[in-house]
Amino acid sequence: MSLCTIGVDVGGTNIKLGLVTSSGRIIAKTNLITKSYIHHPHHLIDALVAAIRILIKDNSKRIEDIAGIGIGLPGLVDVVRGVVVFLPNIPGWRDVPLCVMMRQKLNIPVFLDNDVNLITLGEWRLGIGKGYANLVCITLGTGVGGGLVLNNALYRGEAFVAGEIGHLPLNERGPRCNCGGYGCFERAVGNHFLQKKAAGLFRKKHIRLEDVYVLARGGNRRAIQFWDEIGTHIGNALVGVVNLLNPRLIIIGGGVASNYRFMVQAIRRTIKVRAMKVQKEMVAIVQAKLGADAGILGAHILVKEAILGR
Numbered sequence: 001m002s003l004c005t006i007g008v009d010v011g012g013t014n015i016k017l018g019l020v021t022s023s024g025r026i027i028a029k030t031n032l033i034t035k036s037y038i039h040h041p042h043h044l045i046d047a048l049v050a051a052i053r054i055l056i057k058d059n060s061k062r063i064e065d066i067a068g069i070g071i072g073l074p075g076l077v078d079v080v081r082g083v084v085v086f087l088p089n090i091p092g093w094r095d096v097p098l099c100v101m102m103r104q105k106l107n108i109p110v111f112l113d114n115d116v117n118l119i120t121l122g123e124w125r126l127g128i129g130k131g132y133a134n135l136v137c138i139t140l141g142t143g144v145g146g147g148l149v150l151n152n153a154l155y156r157g158e159a160f161v162a163g164e165i166g167h168l169p170l171n172e173r174g175p176r177c178n179c180g181g182y183g184c185f186e187r188a189v190g191n192h193f194l195q196k197k198a199a200g201l202f203r204k205k206h207i208r209l210e211d212v213y214v215l216a217r218g219g220n221r222r223a224i225q226f227w228d229e230i231g232t233h234i235g236n237a238l239v240g241v242v243n244l245l246n247p248r249l250i251i252i253g254g255g256v257a258s259n260y261r262f263m264v265q266a267i268r269r270t271i272k273v274r275a276m277k278v279q280k281e282m283v284a285i286v287q288a289k290l291g292a293d294a295g296i297l298g299a300h301i302l303v304k305e306a307i308l309g310r
């Protein structure tokens with residue numbers, strides 16, 4: 001395939017778009033601010049179409065040079081029908097036939113998937129997970145997501161909602177989660193809860209997680225202890241994942257993963273103490289490699305594999 005692809009990573013805050021060569025190199029990027037287009041799905045779709053046209057034109061490409069567009073979305077996506085079933089954090093998105101709508105406007109094939117699945121696909125094919133047949137990718141941020149590669153294929157589940165690591169129940173009587181459950185993993189390590197915990201610990205209402213990172217880097221013991229505790233929570237959730245799925249690799253990604261070096265020892269220690277022998281001896285914990293580009297690159301792979309097969 002000598003044609004390019006366009007990868008789109010729709011997030012609750014930003015939408016990242018990239019023009020990607022057939023070899024997986026991003027040659028141009030652009031951004032949209034999500035909240036400018038939340039009044040109606042049509043507004044967001046029109047903005048995407050306009051941004052894609054500009055991306056193509058500004059890089060001296062034509063519509064015919066683009067093999068396909070891959071789009072990752074933060075919610076429930078029917079991958080087969082090309083329909084966005086529901087986006088919890090972007091209002092109005094229910095049963096939107098995004099593939100057909102975009103294709104009609106641009107005359108380029110369009111493929112959809114969940115955003116975390118595409119990050120996982122990116123890290124698996126082009127990042128730190130290259131060559132592994134069984135891996136789990138977790139993304140730490142406001143939400144905590146998970147992507148599964150099992151037996152050399154992305155595992156999506158019956159209704160494309162597998163991998164909800166953030167909603168593993170860690171505690172039978174824990175706090176209520178917005179998924180309807182109790183004591184979910186996300187309630188222990190989601191950004192909002194970490195911020196609250198940091199505010200209490202440092203007695204500063206507006207302390208940011210970045211500040212706690214800087215403190216840890218400077219050797220502040222309380223900050224180091226803070227990230228170590230988070231690492232222990234993550235490790236506990238991963239004990240279940242390791243025992244259940246027997247992955248070779250667990251990739252830690254997402255915004256909070258910038259604190260990886262302060263959490264990784266606790267993650268490894270917890271798995272070593274609590275997971276089952278065979279599983280824990282073969283699993284490696286690693287940091288994601290592609291950073292903010294993972295979603296765009298995963299979308300590129302989605303298109304490439306949909307069109308060419310593997």
Ligand SMILES: [Zn+2]
Pocket residue numbers: 166167177178179180181182184186
């Ligand atoms: Zn939950």
